[in-house]
Amino acid sequence: MTNLRTFDLNLLRVLDALLQDHSTVRAADRLGMSQPAVSAALQRLRDALGDELFFRKGQGLVATQYALSLEIPVRDTLDRIGALLSGPDAFDPKACSDGIRLSGSDFFAEMLMPKLAEHLQTEAPGMRVHLVDLVADSYVDTLDRHEVDIALIPEIALPDWVDSRKVFRSAFVVVARRGNSRLARAGVDPGEVIPIDLYCDLGHVLFSPEGNARALGDTALERVGRSRRVVMTMPVFSGVYRAVSGSDLIALMPVQLAREVAPLVGLELFQPPMPVPAAQLCMIWHRRNSANPAHIWLRDQIADLLAPLDAPGLDLGRD
Numbered sequence: 001m002t003n004l005r006t007f008d009l010n011l012l013r014v015l016d017a018l019l020q021d022h023s024t025v026r027a028a029d030r031l032g033m034s035q036p037a038v039s040a041a042l043q044r045l046r047d048a049l050g051d052e053l054f055f056r057k058g059q060g061l062v063a064t065q066y067a068l069s070l071e072i073p074v075r076d077t078l079d080r081i082g083a084l085l086s087g088p089d090a091f092d093p094k095a096c097s098d099g100i101r102l103s104g105s106d107f108f109a110e111m112l113m114p115k116l117a118e119h120l121q122t123e124a125p126g127m128r129v130h131l132v133d134l135v136a137d138s139y140v141d142t143l144d145r146h147e148v149d150i151a152l153i154p155e156i157a158l159p160d161w162v163d164s165r166k167v168f169r170s171a172f173v174v175v176a177r178r179g180n181s182r183l184a185r186a187g188v189d190p191g192e193v194i195p196i197d198l199y200c201d202l203g204h205v206l207f208s209p210e211g212n213a214r215a216l217g218d219t220a221l222e223r224v225g226r227s228r229r230v231v232m233t234m235p236v237f238s239g240v241y242r243a244v245s246g247s248d249l250i251a252l253m254p255v256q257l258a259r260e261v262a263p264l265v266g267l268e269l270f271q272p273p274m275p276v277p278a279a280q281l282c283m284i285w286h287r288r289n290s291a292n293p294a295h296i297w298l299r300d301q302i303a304d305l306l307a308p309l310d311a312p313g314l315d316l317g318r319d
Contacts, residue, residue: 007048009081012074014041018054019071020147022061029128030099079288091293093124098294101130102302104152105209106236107257112152115305123301127294133209143286149295150302155280164284167303168310170254171278172217174199174270175262177245188270194250196226196273203231205243205251211235217252220276241265252276256309281306 017027017038024042028035046053054061063071102108113131120127132148140162143151158164174194176183186198194202206215213230221227231249234240240251241258245265258269283302289295 008044011041011045011048012078014038015045015053015067015070016074016078018042018061019063019067019074022054022063023059024061032097032099032126032128075288079292082292091297093127093294093297095126096124096294096297097126097128099128099130100149100295100298101132101147102150102152103132103148105207106238107254108152110237110257110260111309112302112305116302119301119305124297127298129298140284143284149289150283150285150299152281152283152302155282158284161287162284163287163290164282165299165303167281167283167306169278169280170256170309172252172272172276173255173258174250174272175241175244175253175258175267176250176270177247178266178268180248180250180268182248183270190268190270193271193273196224199250199273200226200228202229203247203249204228205232205234205240205249206230207235207237207240207251207253208233209235215252216279217272217276220272220274224274226274241267254279 013031014027014033017030018024021027021030024035024038027033028038031038033041042054049066051066052064053067054063056062104112109131113129116129120129140151140159143149143162152167155164155166182198182202183194186195188194188198200221204217206213206217208215211233213233218228218230232243234243237253237257240253241261242265243249244251245267250270252272255269258267261267262269283299285295285299
């Protein structure tokens with residue numbers, strides 16, 4: 001039996017990282033250690049706990065049943081120790097070397113990450129933030145499986161083990177390439193409302209990580225008894241606006257992102273012919289991280305950086 005007096009509690013951090021990443025390389029990156037040091041720590045864990053814990057399969061590691069049984073107790077123990085040793089008021093971001101995983105669409109790669117990178121460079125130079133793909137059908141599950149620490153998503157109903165914080169609201173705008181022949185022939189100028197018959201007849205590009213051919217734009221049209229023609233879906237917003245910029249297709253996009261990229265890829269902005277409710281964007285996380293000082297600090301920084309995006313109007317006229 002392992003003796004607590006001789007057991008190095010730092011090994012629990014290594015075990016936790018390996019259970020999350022299933023790789024000594026990725027665990028080393030998460031912990032700010034070398035890969036050989038993580039491998040050596042794993043051997044010490046095996047010796048101390050009397051179990052293989054992980055075995056190699058391909059390029060990764062597979063946890064034994066015993067290791068899996070330790071995942072939640074180890075994570076909870078580390079959270080309690082962290083909260084005990086350094087409350088939020090004592091947290092020093094400049095001394096933090098934590099790795100935190102965010103999940104969100106590439107909207108946030110454009111509208112958040114450059115500002116966050118600049119901010120962290122001065123305020124928390126040792127903190128590592130990873131933006132990973134948004135898997136819309138399972139983003140809540142990824143929080144539970146420790147694959148993601150914070151997700152940035154439209155507001156939805158959440159289980160009671162998830163905490164959330166509203167960050168901004170987004171209106172929507174129609175984007176079309178500069179000189180779109182159908183809009184030009186109809187005499188529709190940038191900033192104007194696209195006539196609903198033309199809007200429904202034009203081909204649409206739809207943002208959908210899952211490849212669904214329906215979204216909130218279709219719901220909005222149904223309210224006025226109409227439907228549109230979706231001819232293409234894209235898993236990322238950059239694919240949406242680049243497809244539009246190279247064709248006479250159109251797309252409904254968040255107005256903040258549309259304004260940001262329009263001058264870069266030759267797009268013009270128009271108003272949709274039907275009311276489209278603004279979307280409330282939220283930050284969500286597992287309650288086990290609610291009192292984690294590093295997480296609290298980063299959530300506050302993200303909220304502050306996203307706050308200027310809140311509920312912009314739809315004044316799309318030219319300067």
